[in-house]
Amino acid sequence: MTRGVPLAWLNLTHNPKQTALSVAGIAFAVLLMFMETGFRNAMFDSQLQLINRLDADLFLISRAKTTLMFQQPFARHRLEQARAAPSIQWAEPVYIEHDAALWKNASDGSLHDIRAVAFEPERCVFIDVEICRQAAGLTVLDSVLFDRQSKAFFGPRKTGTVTELSKRTVRIVGTFALGTDFTHDGSVIMSADTFFHVFPDRRAAERAPGRVELGVIRLVPGSNPQHAAARLRQLLPPDVEVLTKQEYRDKENAFLDASTPIGYVFNLGTIMGFFVGAIICYQILFTDITNQLPQFATLRAIGYSDRTVALIVLQQAVALSAISFVPGLIASRILYALIATLTGLPLEMSLTRGAWVLCLTTSMCVASGAIAVRKALALAPADLY
Amino acid sequence: MAEPPDRFDQTRAAARARTAGEASVVSVKGVNYSFGTDESRKQVLFDNHLDVFPGEIAMMTGPSGSGKTTLLTLVGALRALQDGSIIVMGHELRERPAAELVAIRRRIGFIFQAHNLFEALTASLNVQVALKFSDLGEDERERQAAGILTQLGLGQRIHYKPRALSGGQRQRIAIARALVSRPKLILADEPTAALDQDSAREVIQLLRALALEDRSSVLLVTHDSRVLESADRIVNLVDGRIVSDVLVRKSP
Numbered sequence: 001m002t003r004g005v006p007l008a009w010l011n012l013t014h015n016p017k018q019t020a021l022s023v024a025g026i027a028f029a030v031l032l033m034f035m036e037t038g039f040r041n042a043m044f045d046s047q048l049q050l051i052n053r054l055d056a057d058l059f060l061i062s063r064a065k066t067t068l069m070f071q072q073p074f075a076r077h078r079l080e081q082a083r084a085a086p087s088i089q090w091a092e093p094v095y096i097e098h099d100a101a102l103w104k105n106a107s108d109g110s111l112h113d114i115r116a117v118a119f120e121p122e123r124c125v126f127i128d129v130e131i132c133r134q135a136a137g138l139t140v141l142d143s144v145l146f147d148r149q150s151k152a153f154f155g156p157r158k159t160g161t162v163t164e165l166s167k168r169t170v171r172i173v174g175t176f177a178l179g180t181d182f183t184h185d186g187s188v189i190m191s192a193d194t195f196f197h198v199f200p201d202r203r204a205a206e207r208a209p210g211r212v213e214l215g216v217i218r219l220v221p222g223s224n225p226q227h228a229a230a231r232l233r234q235l236l237p238p239d240v241e242v243l244t245k246q247e248y249r250d251k252e253n254a255f256l257d258a259s260t261p262i263g264y265v266f267n268l269g270t271i272m273g274f275f276v277g278a279i280i281c282y283q284i285l286f287t288d289i290t291n292q293l294p295q296f297a298t299l300r301a302i303g304y305s306d307r308t309v310a311l312i313v314l315q316q317a318v319a320l321s322a323i324s325f326v327p328g329l330i331a332s333r334i335l336y337a338l339i340a341t342l343t344g345l346p347l348e349m350s351l352t353r354g355a356w357v358l359c360l361t362t363s364m365c366v367a368s369g370a371i372a373v374r375k376a377l378a379l380a381p382a383d384l385y
Numbered sequence: 386m387a388e389p390p391d392r393f394d395q396t397r398a399a400a401r402a403r404t405a406g407e408a409s410v411v412s413v414k415g416v417n418y419s420f421g422t423d424e425s426r427k428q429v430l431f432d433n434h435l436d437v438f439p440g441e442i443a444m445m446t447g448p449s450g451s452g453k454t455t456l457l458t459l460v461g462a463l464r465a466l467q468d469g470s471i472i473v474m475g476h477e478l479r480e481r482p483a484a485e486l487v488a489i490r491r492r493i494g495f496i497f498q499a500h501n502l503f504e505a506l507t508a509s510l511n512v513q514v515a516l517k518f519s520d521l522g523e524d525e526r527e528r529q530a531a532g533i534l535t536q537l538g539l540g541q542r543i544h545y546k547p548r549a550l551s552g553g554q555r556q557r558i559a560i561a562r563a564l565v566s567r568p569k570l571i572l573a574d575e576p577t578a579a580l581d582q583d584s585a586r587e588v589i590q591l592l593r594a595l596a597l598e599d600r601s602s603v604l605l606v607t608h609d610s611r612v613l614e615s616a617d618r619i620v621n622l623v624d625g626r627i628v629s630d631v632l633v634r635k636s637p
Contacts, residue, residue: 005506005510005513005514005517007503007505007506007514010503010505010506010510011503011505013505014504014505014546015505292503292504294497294499294501295501295502295503297501298495298497298501299514300487301461301463301490301495301497302490302491302493302495302514302515302562302563303487303488303490303491303492303517303518304487304517305484305487308517380463381463382458382461382463382464384497384499384501385454385457385458385463385497385498385574
């Protein structure tokens with residue numbers, strides 16, 4: 001900033017109509033980047049919703065399991081082996097079925113794939129208080145809790161609704177909020193008994209040799225999850241994998257990044273938003289500088305160094321990014337809320353994610369400013385005479 | 386390097402200053418300058434010598450293309466010197482690094498033919514732009530800008546933006562920008578061309594007052610016969626050569 005004279009800021013704002021148009025252009029690019037990063041994060045976050053809701057310090061999964069999206073159970077007695085290890089408070093099984101689970105819409109009779117999740121109600125394995133509070137109701141055979149954030153096509157979900165799950169009659173005894181993801185439009189939670197009643201094939205498998213999708217392990221308070229995981233890895237055979245909660249999240253994200261085009265597609269969208277914004281920003285700065293070439297040359301003539309003139313242009317770029325970010329952020333929050341309501345995807349605007357887009361926006365404008373600086377220095381001061 | 390041509394009237398002021406042992410603010414010796422390179426090379430200045438002493442108002446006249454402006458830009462450290470020597474306020478400009486030339490320019494007041502004001506800035510802020518390298522506080526900068534603008538008849542227009550002012554008023558702001566830091570050397574190119582009779586007189590009076598009070602030197606390119614009468618010396622250039630350098634008034 002020119003000492004005492006906020007030249008960059010006044011250059012940017014002296015024409016309110018033009019400033020509004022400039023801000024709208026950059027804010028649009030901010031919105032684009034927020035939407036692309038939002039969708040990407042929502043896709044990743046949605047896959048982690050179930051993991052996040054489980055009250056686990058450690059997870060036990062089959063060594064062959066690549067992702068929660070695909071069923072790959074492990075032998076139940078591995079959990080019993082785990083229970084024998086020090087620092088383990090409890091280790092409980094979670095059963096999941098999404099290949100054979102079909103929910104019947106109680107209104108129109110249509111059938112839809114759903115994710116069925118089961119646990120032993122005597123030991124609530126969820127963090128969610130709402131689920132644990134209703135766990136006792138699941139002890140009644142063929143009772144289920146229904147995810148009220150499931151897609152509308154699953155039909156009525158009020159408590160007391162009676163319908164069919166994979167051709168077995170079930171009754172909704174309560175609801176919870178989980179949300180949809182890539183592969184699941186909805187979820188139901190039930191007791192292990194109901195699970196094996198609805199999916200008798202799984203019962204056969206359960207008996208010999210016993211198949212659990214997820215082992216949820218809680219440690220004695222004060223235990224170090226890393227150390228406990230290391231001990232369990234030594235204790236258990238290599239057909240199962242022991243992961244801390246964060247390691248399991250990272251594993252899921254790594255799978256989505258490496259095995260699906262999700263990350264690539266949305267990252268590309270973010271890059272496109274970045275370049276659209278950079279071009280808009282460059283056009284704004286270029287036009288402004290072109291209109292003031294003699295003024296910038298005058299500054300250099302009267303003793304402003306090229307660096308000082310470049311700083312004025314860069315300050316203008318940074319100021320443009322800062323004032324454009326705010327409307328872009330507000331518009332994005334509104335759209336996030338709208339899309340989350342419509343799709344059930346967890347579009348979350350965390351501080352880190354907001355800061356990341358702010359960083360992208362600033363970089364975008366600074367890069368444009370750096371290119372525009374050449375224009376500001378194009379006219380030699382001697383040519384003013 | 387050739388000696389200064391004998392045909393010039395070596396001014397009495399120069400002689401007086403030389404007698405008094407006073408150093409010239411601008412000392413031009415044997416300056417040649419060409420534009421272009423190789424076959425397109427065109428020499429526009431030929432073996433020019435000029436001294437401007439403290440408190441002196443020297444006006445350069447001559448036909449278009451005679452090299453007045455090129456010489457002015459060389460003195461103003463706005464172009465790299467090719468041949469000869471120019472010493473400005475004790476600093477030899479030849480082969481001096483660009484950063485040092487920038488520092489020297491900060492001590493010179495430049496007045497251009499076009500006002501080149503920032504439309505986003507008020508008259509006061511346009512003037513304060515020239516005070517960036519001073520050690521003055523914000524209030525003092527404002528006070529000095531207001532003072533010089535008032536002297537130039539713009540006391541009621543301090544907070545106006547250029548768009549709301551006439552051409553003459555804008556030019557006076559540009560002049561105020563050049564004078565506000567009270568430079569010891571002022572280089573001006575047709576500063577009164579866009580001004581009416583009264584404004585032109587005010588500008589020249591201000592330059593003269595500055596020359597008187599601060600012993601500032603003014604090197605001014607002009608075709609304006611209205612202001613020539615205010616010159617201490619009139620330097621005439623023809624075809625890239627100073628053909629006359631005449632003391633017309635004894636500088637104070």
